[in-house]
Amino acid sequence: MTTPYKRLDKSQAAVLMVDHQAGLLSLVRDIDPDKFKNNVLALGDLAKYFELPTILTTSFEDGPNGPLVPELKERFPDAPYIARPGQINAWDNEDFVKAIEATGKKQLIIAGVVTEVCVAFPALSAIEAGYDVFVVTDASGTFNEITRHSAWDRMSSAGAQLMTWFGLACELHRDWRNDVEGLGTLFSNHIPDYRNLITSYNTLTSGK
Amino acid sequence: MTTPYKRLDKSQAAVLMVDHQAGLLSLVRDIDPDKFKNNVLALGDLAKYFELPTILTTSFEDGPNGPLVPELKERFPDAPYIARPGQINAWDNEDFVKAIEATGKKQLIIAGVVTEVCVAFPALSAIEAGYDVFVVTDASGTFNEITRHSAWDRMSSAGAQLMTWFGLACELHRDWRNDVEGLGTLFSNHIPDYRNLITSYNTLTSGK
Amino acid sequence: MTTPYKRLDKSQAAVLMVDHQAGLLSLVRDIDPDKFKNNVLALGDLAKYFELPTILTTSFEDGPNGPLVPELKERFPDAPYIARPGQINAWDNEDFVKAIEATGKKQLIIAGVVTEVCVAFPALSAIEAGYDVFVVTDASGTFNEITRHSAWDRMSSAGAQLMTWFGLACELHRDWRNDVEGLGTLFSNHIPDYRNLITSYNTLTSGK
Amino acid sequence: MTTPYKRLDKSQAAVLMVDHQAGLLSLVRDIDPDKFKNNVLALGDLAKYFELPTILTTSFEDGPNGPLVPELKERFPDAPYIARPGQINAWDNEDFVKAIEATGKKQLIIAGVVTEVCVAFPALSAIEAGYDVFVVTDASGTFNEITRHSAWDRMSSAGAQLMTWFGLACELHRDWRNDVEGLGTLFSNHIPDYRNLITSYNTLTSGK
Amino acid sequence: MTTPYKRLDKSQAAVLMVDHQAGLLSLVRDIDPDKFKNNVLALGDLAKYFELPTILTTSFEDGPNGPLVPELKERFPDAPYIARPGQINAWDNEDFVKAIEATGKKQLIIAGVVTEVCVAFPALSAIEAGYDVFVVTDASGTFNEITRHSAWDRMSSAGAQLMTWFGLACELHRDWRNDVEGLGTLFSNHIPDYRNLITSYNTLTSGK
């Protein structure tokens, strides 16, 4: 009766980044800004590293919500980019759904701002439409711990899997031997403690 | 086997505000008073904005529990108002249930003080009676995080959906184009960060 | 598929207080001692007030675990008292189970120290034996938030309902009109904020 | 529809300790290092005390992840030790699974670093393979509370039982009379508050 | 240049309890209500135990601030009781200062609600008037940690000594041999952990 092990497969997965906009980010107060920025960019780098089809979308980007953060635009110059004219649930936007269908993937990795709206709404719609949904909890932000917990509970009850960018990377990669260098670089760039381990290791094994 | 996506529809929803009384509010210690007051009034404004039928009820308002907070009375001068003579679970009061039935709505949005009693009891009864229940976690308050978590767990296990006022507003509104001005005003009045975004935006785009 | 509303009924409920012993209490660090003592005694007073059959049990009380706290003994001089010779799960003690069966009740309210053992083990056994189980989360204590969350998750997944003493009292009482004075006294004795409301109310309505 | 009471039985259980490596431990920030070290060693001592078959495994131990902590190696000199050449999910390593099958046990107790990867992946695989899984939440560490909560939610939804080392020990032991001295020593060595109770008790009952 | 050791002497000290009123107590949110009530009553019991002259005062007790909590009135039926007609700083009330002068004491122990006003103002005035001031930090409450820290900083910078009721009791008592029973009872009544130690000790040394 419980959720079976839905395991991520890099040949089956696509990434949806929803409303990481310069204005909306000032609403995020459940994760420290330095850490949140790092998590979002780590997810971006991960998507590129595993060559997962990635879809960007924004809400009202010409108004107070502000533009998509430039770092994401730069990472995905050729990705489908849906500037929604008004739909709050991205799934209500036909172009967005078509872009997802065009990837042919059935495992959707979703992150966004704010969690209980920009993430939860398309996550619930995607589950209803038959997709497996993986929420990137640490690359999604919201007002406070009450709004976060409520969003997590609603999505988890509906069958979404709560994951974080590091877990995603590990589940997608499967085996270090597929590319030690690549995965190590991803971790080194986004986990200071891991970078320190590598620095010390390299110093000791190869001299300065 | 999981909860399907029960999506709020403004033509199907009614709001129940249970026991937001001046005395009982002194029991609320899991949310800061400034924030809690804001959340409750935001829910009130939201109910008015979407013209959702709203029902007010109080418990023993002539005793130490104190009167309904005046700001809610003022917002809903014509709403059904059930001053319960003794029933702790509002659903045990016939007039309350009749008022709900009179709305003809099947989606019930519930908030109140304290969460594990005034919210949880009618929420569980409403589910049993076949309604879809949406708990407004941030407009419901209680003694501490243990009482809160216990209440959330009991309601979530029974199929209630945990939401917050901002998520409710977004799910009810569906599309900014339905009324940009109106939703923007609601957010500006109850989210200081959003108001600041709008202030800066307006200053830059239209001059002072 | 979700847990239906199992509503407490004072004619159907019994209370189990497991291992609230003077030594073991020094292990409780997830709730402040002043508050925890108050919660445990509130549960004791509640059981007496509603005349619920109550069963006391201890583990190894002649060793370092220490004696049952005297305040509980004094409240229940005639209650079944099972000093278990060694069984960690109280349900493994035949006398304990017989004492429960002798009450003829099917709704079991359980509290104890520590939550993941003295509460969780008999709670899981009772569910397996067909009882409805209501865990009193705030009258049960443990080492820290990790042990607490793990215990709550295990019990909730098995169908136990997480409640607190205040919620229990309200659900058992149903209607203030059954006895305003009695319930008010219970709250006044164990909720300082409520006592203050009553003090102010009485002063204003009846003179000093 | 809920998880039934899967009760640990010392004749049925095996312990898997996954990636408690000197380098990886610097990533653990959701539990204080003094406490985490104590919890991991308590689990090790518990496994030895109950003579549970125990399997050790590491990931890339010659690189920055570092060697298994010496205290675990010393406790289990003859245990199967699988230094995985690259598989991130230990269950993807044939030798690891064979070592488990060789124990003939169907109840798997799992702890590791980090929770959402080294614990969650084999836990989910083990459930899929038909095992009963017991996660030792306090002997498993990760980056922060978001990664921890996400990992717990994913495992709990899949049917894993969240436990802690103290609960494990109590459920495995069943009855103090099986060996008062042994269990008391385990607790005294790893719970300072319990040791203090015993010190005071011994002083009073047997003189200094 | 630093504050010398101003040591409390029970023959030199008086206690001022300022504005512990039923209404004002709902403003206290930096200490949990169960704990705060205990601390205030412990201070009351301590004052009686050491027979320190004690002065009670209230602000506007016939209005929303509410009456002095009855437990304090009962403890000090004959103490000077100054219901201030309007002065916010109790030191601005002549009767209050005269009552202090009448005690002939030069060490003033002050507690009250709220810390930054009802405690800080008379504390600063008393220092200016040449008294040694001891603030009872845990029997004084306020809105939050910012208001508390600010109040402590202002008073400490002016030379007030920050103490708590337990420290006061110990410094006043000097030597357990002056009265073991009396001090033990005070601690047992207000420190659950200490009561448990005594319960276990008594059980072991004198039988049940």
Place this chain on the structure above:
Amino acid sequence: MTTPYKRLDKSQAAVLMVDHQAGLLSLVRDIDPDKFKNNVLALGDLAKYFELPTILTTSFEDGPNGPLVPELKERFPDAPYIARPGQINAWDNEDFVKAIEATGKKQLIIAGVVTEVCVAFPALSAIEAGYDVFVVTDASGTFNEITRHSAWDRMSSAGAQLMTWFGLACELHRDWRNDVEGLGTLFSNHIPDYRNLITSYNTLTSGK
């Protein structure tokens, strides 16, 4: 050798509000936005209520820092308003210092964003220039608790007094009898718990 009691006197005090700008407010993360907005407006209302000369200043208001929040502009339409062309320490701006000197006051009440810069710099300069400085800690915001503590320590060491808006109001008012209605309204508008006390009191004493 300690700071003497520098007591606020409404005939001697002026208020400086420094850089409460729509953009800069998004940097404030040591106080929740709902509470911070309330504190800043409470300070504004307090300044008006006591008719204290008030000076507004902004930093680079035509750039990303954004305009002064409109609520402050509206409250002080005729106040000196210094839009600094570049000076970070407002005291380096001659017009600002002249505006202060023009008030003829020697007690300066300062609040601003962010605490360690916009508040601390002019506070330290003002002390150097011979003024008595009162920092409004809860109407000043900054990045986090480390930046806040550092700022408080630097200012307190230099002789600034740390206060909060409520303490300021009480010290300035001295005696309720000067104007019960006015002070009560100020508190009712900015302290929900106090408003509830008044609501209950009024209901009981004058009927609905």
Place this chain on the structure above:
Amino acid sequence: MTTPYKRLDKSQAAVLMVDHQAGLLSLVRDIDPDKFKNNVLALGDLAKYFELPTILTTSFEDGPNGPLVPELKERFPDAPYIARPGQINAWDNEDFVKAIEATGKKQLIIAGVVTEVCVAFPALSAIEAGYDVFVVTDASGTFNEITRHSAWDRMSSAGAQLMTWFGLACELHRDWRNDVEGLGTLFSNHIPDYRNLITSYNTLTSGK
């Protein structure tokens, strides 16, 4: 006018360990028990390592306070051991002061339980008597953060220096070259993160 740099010198320092008794330790709730035990034993090991004269004292050790923890007794079999018959401030006990004078040291390192009494009282007395006092904040425990902060403030205002065991060890050692092995062992035994660094380093530089 500020406290000058009083630098610890191992030829000038003595250590006072006050009331680390098995019963009293159950009162310590401002530091987690695993960490606190580690800190106290680290201080003990440090005293032995630097061969500092060490004095042990207890309060009422035959009553509920319980015996000195055995680990300290074992570490200092020949140290002066003053079981005080009743004095709460150890400095009031002549034997204690004589034992200190007998060491001929003028720098006193003090730790104990509870901080605001057993540490603060002798610390203040020692300062008054002309000693330099170094409080070991992390080997001293108390009820909660309010009691701790109050104790720290009182001692710091009187000129005591707040330090922790790690800082003490570093200041006493001065130069790693005095004994790399010895200091490294002390750190490895009491700082899990440091032990991990050493484990990884040794593995890489000397092979397993």
Place this chain on the structure above:
Amino acid sequence: MTTPYKRLDKSQAAVLMVDHQAGLLSLVRDIDPDKFKNNVLALGDLAKYFELPTILTTSFEDGPNGPLVPELKERFPDAPYIARPGQINAWDNEDFVKAIEATGKKQLIIAGVVTEVCVAFPALSAIEAGYDVFVVTDASGTFNEITRHSAWDRMSSAGAQLMTWFGLACELHRDWRNDVEGLGTLFSNHIPDYRNLITSYNTLTSGK
């Protein structure tokens, strides 16, 4: 008698970065690693931007403490770099002091790992030697809040000024007009919220 306003002057200041080494960084647990890394690099960038003479030093960098983090080395290829052979207090190293003297500066900005040793020791020595010391609290890390608070208290009592990198930058820069672009870039690179303000501003004022 209080600390006067010692104002930073970019022509008078030098920066000391002490022991930011890859191994030692794993000991830092009072600041999140993402944030701490950012703070340290922000301090580095600030030193370069203001062209402050900067001195790097390490402790035992060939052992477990590990090498200086490469990002700092790269930023200061020509800075004095003192790899101390053993002295724990960097001030005990003659080369270090000479390097400082060679700068001719009297205002020393100090950051390092860990706060109570590598920062506090040279800070106290520098004050003793007549320098003005500015501690960068948020670019200095340590084990926990107790060690941090103790270190801050000791340094502040000795006259050190507690600052953070943002405050330093603002006090050094004095006036935005000195270089809007440069300071803006520094902030944009190290304060995500500030970068978002700039992104929105630029988008609105110059088009995408």
